[in-house]
Amino acid sequence: MKIKVLAVFGTRPEAIKMAPLVRLLKESREIKCTVAVTAQHREMLDQVLSLFNIIPEYDLDIMKERQSLSDITSAALKGLEKVICSSDPDIVLVHGDTTTTLAASLAAFYQQKRVGHVEAGLRTGNKWFPFPEEINRKLTGSLADIHFAPTRNAKENLIREGVEPEWIFVTGNTVIDALKTTVDERYVFSTPLLNVIDYKNKKVVLVTAHRRENFGQPLENICMAIRDLVEEFPEVEVIYPVHYNPSVRDTVFPILGDVEKVHLIDPLDTREMHNLINKSYFLLTDSGGLQEEAPALGKPVLVLRDVTERPEGVDAGTVRVVGTCREGIFKEAVKLLADESEYRKMSGAINPYGDGYASKRIYHAILYYFGLEQKRPQDFIYESTGCLKGERQFD
Ligand code: UD1
Numbered sequence: 404m405k406i407k408v409l410a411v412f413g414t415r416p417e418a419i420k421m422a423p424l425v426r427l428l429k430e431s432r433e434i435k436c437t438v439a440v441t442a443q444h445r446e447m448l449d450q451v452l453s454l455f456n457i458i459p460e461y462d463l464d465i466m467k468e469r470q471s472l473s474d475i476t477s478a479a480l481k482g483l484e485k486v487i488c489s490s491d492p493d494i495v496l497v498h499g500d501t502t503t504t505l506a507a508s509l510a511a512f513y514q515q516k517r518v519g520h521v522e523a524g525l526r527t528g529n530k531w532f533p534f535p536e537e538i539n540r541k542l543t544g545s546l547a548d549i550h551f552a553p554t555r556n557a558k559e560n561l562i563r564e565g566v567e568p569e570w571i572f573v574t575g576n577t578v579i580d581a582l583k584t585t586v587d588e589r590y591v592f593s594t595p596l597l598n599v600i601d602y603k604n605k606k607v608v609l610v611t612a613h614r615r616e617n618f619g620q621p622l623e624n625i626c627m628a629i630r631d632l633v634e635e636f637p638e639v640e641v642i643y644p645v646h647y648n649p650s651v652r653d654t655v656f657p658i659l660g661d662v663e664k665v666h667l668i669d670p671l672d673t674r675e676m677h678n679l680i681n682k683s684y685f686l687l688t689d690s691g692g693l694q695e696e697a698p699a700l701g702k703p704v705l706v707l708r709d710v711t712e713r714p715e716g717v718d719a720g721t722v723r724v725v726g727t728c729r730e731g732i733f734k735e736a737v738k739l740l741a742d743e744s745e746y747r748k749m750s751g752a753i754n755p756y757g758d759g760y761a762s763k764r765i766y767h768a769i770l771y772y773f774g775l776e777q778k779r780p781q782d783f784i785y786e787s788t789g790c791l792k793g794e795r796q797f798d
């Protein structure tokens with residue numbers, strides 16, 4: 404009898420990070436993997452599904468324009484009840500900290516199903532930052548039976564909260580598995596603008612900002628700082644793929660829409676995005692995933708938040724948390740643009756988040772949990788030499 408795994412996700416970052424795992428589980432002889440998407444995101448989710456060739460068995464199609472958190476939670480919870488009853492999984496796999504993640508864990512719990520949490524244990528320790536993700540991941544952690552922590556630090560967070568260490572596996576982050584399949588030094592973009600940018604002679608700053616806690620004044624400050632930068636530095640060119648959320652677009656376009664050398668474009672598909680990171684000079688972002696991807700490609704990241712749940716990049720020196728005040732962002736960006744040695748200090752490729760074998764560790768951990776393997780998979784250990792180009796074999 405195969406172990407029945409139901410993988411549930413709903414947004415772009417969950418899909419990117421679950422894709423390598425789903426592909427591996429679908430190929431497995433011991434596991435039958437079914438995919439349910441809430442489609443909390445629509446276009447941004449579909450971009451990932453088509454890139455990784457994933458056709459979900461269930462699609463709840465819940466996205467609404469300007470959806471509230473309760474809209475997402477209630478629609479996902481209700482829809483997933485039916486999915487879980489009809490697919491009758493042995494374990495429901497969820498990812499990260501979105502509202503889909505929490506609703507799926509709760510739906511599984513209500514049907515008395517086991518929950519596996521991928522990217523478990525990230526914490527800022529502040530209930531409001533990021534909002535609502537810190538609480539989503541804490542509650543999911545309480546509902547989960549098996550925790551796939553990407554780093555040792557994430558495992559320690561879970562132990563501090565009383566989680567049984569036996570059921571925490573340090574796996575690395577599956578985003579590094581995905582990155583290994585998308586980045587190519589000779590990549591040709593399918594977005595024409597990205598092929599005409601002069602990456603050698605310009606300093607391309609890649610921007611993303613979408614977080615709920617940055618809506619309003621903080622996002623306005625971010626946009627004003629970007630304007631200041633292109634005015635001060637003729638060599639700077641900004642590329643900003645703007646999230647489809649109207650609350651983001653309503654702020655960004657009026658401030659930056661007419662600014663020369665600021666390219667506001669639609670969200671890119673993952674392959675385009677990963678290769679654009681690889682060609683950019685540095686990143687300004689409030690995204691979680693980009694804080695993991697950019698260090699692996701040796702790109703400095705200035706984080707547009709007051710706290711981060713990903714301290715590993717900060718400790719290694721590639722990531723700096725700069726807040727959301729206009730002058731503060733400008734000052735930190737100037738350091739990178741005007742001071743070569745500062746730039747070099749931050750741009751060494753490091754990969755504290757994974758070695759490309761996270762999905763494989765998760766797969767073996769599931770077999771171990773269900774008694775199909777006797778040996779516990781070895782934890783991912785970050786080696787400071789580990790980077791995309793020098794990964795070591797898992798087995
Ligand atoms: C969600 C997650 C956040 C994650 C982010 C990744 C929650 C509460 N938030 O935030 O943790 O970091 O995804 O991007 O789970 N929209 C579209 N098309 C799309 C996607 C979104 O039009 O493909 C618009 C819709 O109007 C939607 C709005 O964006 O109502 C907001 O989407 P939502 O998922 O609620 O919030 P995000 O900010 O995307």
Ligand code: UDP
Pocket residue numbers: 415416419578611613644645669670671672673674676677689690691692693696
């Ligand atoms: N991303 C993408 N296209 C874009 C912007 C981001 O494919 O236009 C990818 C990015 O490379 C990363 C993920 O989306 O893998 C991050 O998602 P997001 O910032 O939406 O969410 P977060 O990580 O903050 O939860």
